[in-house]
Amino acid sequence: MENRVISGDTMNIILFGPQGSGKGTLARYITNEYGLCHVSTGDLMRAEVARNTPLGKKLSEIMSKGELVPDEITNKLLIEKSKSKECEKGMILDGYPRNKDQLELVKKQFKIDAAIELDLSDEDSIRRLSSRRQCSKCNSIFNIVTVKPKKEGICDNCGSKLFQRQDDKPEEIKKRLNIYKEQTAPMKKYFSEAKILYKVNGNQTPETVWADAKVILKKLKK
Numbered sequence: 001m002e003n004r005v006i007s008g009d010t011m012n013i014i015l016f017g018p019q020g021s022g023k024g025t026l027a028r029y030i031t032n033e034y035g036l037c038h039v040s041t042g043d044l045m046r047a048e049v050a051r052n053t054p055l056g057k058k059l060s061e062i063m064s065k066g067e068l069v070p071d072e073i074t075n076k077l078l079i080e081k082s083k084s085k086e087c088e089k090g091m092i093l094d095g096y097p098r099n100k101d102q103l104e105l106v107k108k109q110f111k112i113d114a115a116i117e118l119d120l121s122d123e124d125s126i127r128r129l130s131s132r133r134q135c136s137k138c139n140s141i142f143n144i145v146t147v148k149p150k151k152e153g154i155c156d157n158c159g160s161k162l163f164q165r166q167d168d169k170p171e172e173i174k175k176r177l178n179i180y181k182e183q184t185a186p187m188k189k190y191f192s193e194a195k196i197l198y199k200v201n202g203n204q205t206p207e208t209v210w211a212d213a214k215v216i217l218k219k220l221k222k
C-alpha cells in the first residue's frame with residue numbers, strides 16, 4: 001500500500017468502538033495511507049507489561065481485572081508517545097479518551113479532526129474477541145475464524161508468535177464492554193455536538209470498513 005502523506009498537514013483522529021470492533025485494523029489502513037501514528041493506550045500499557053518493569057507489574061494487575069488504569073499513568077504514556085517523531089503527522093487515538101478528565105486533556109492538547117465510531121453489537125464483540133489473537137511483537141491482530149494467519153499461531157507481518165490476551169475471556173469482555181459504554185457516552189456526546197462524530201458499521205469486512213472510513217477522511221482533507 002502506498003504511503004501517502006499530505007504535506008504540511010497534520011491530522012488527529014479518535015477511533016471509538018467496543019472491544020473487537022476492528023479499531024486496530026482500521027488504524028493500520030489509516031496509518032499506511034496518511035502516515036499518522038497509531039496510539040493505542042492499551043498497546044502502550046501492554047508493552048510496559050511485557051518489559052516487566054515495576055510499572056508494568058502494576059498495570060498488569062489492573063488490566064487483568066478489566067479496570068481502568070489511573071489517568072496519571074495513562075496520560076504520561078500518551079503525552080510521551082505524542083511527542084515522538086513517529087507522530088509528527090498526527091495521531092490516531094485508539095482507546096483514549098475514556099473518561100471526562102481524559103477528554104479535557106484531549107481538548108487542551110490536541111486539535112481533533114474527526115472521531116470515528118465503529119459500531120458493533122455486544123454479541124458480535126464477544127464472538128470476535130474470543131477468537132482474537134494478537135502478535136507479541138508488532139501488535140497485528142488476527143482472528144482464528146475470520147482473519148486467519150497464514151501459519152497457525154504465527155504473525156503474517158513479522159513472523160512472531162501470536163497470543164490470546166488475558167482480558168479477551170467472555171467474563172472480562174462483558175465487564176470491559178459495560179465500562180466502555182459508561183465511559184464513552186459523554187465523549188460521543190461531546191464529539192457529536194462538535195459535529196465531528198462519524199459512524200461506520202463495524203460488522204463488515206476490514207476492506208469495506210476502510211472504504212467507508214476513507215470517504216470520511218477524504219472529505220476532511222478537502
Ligand code: AMP
Binds near residue numbers: 019063
Ligand atoms: P484496550 O486495549 O483499549 O482494550 O485496553 C485494555 C486495558 O488497558 C483496559 O481495560 C484498561 O485497563 C487499560 N487502558 C487502555 N486505555 C486506557 C485509558 N485510556 N484509560 C485507562 N485505562 C486504559
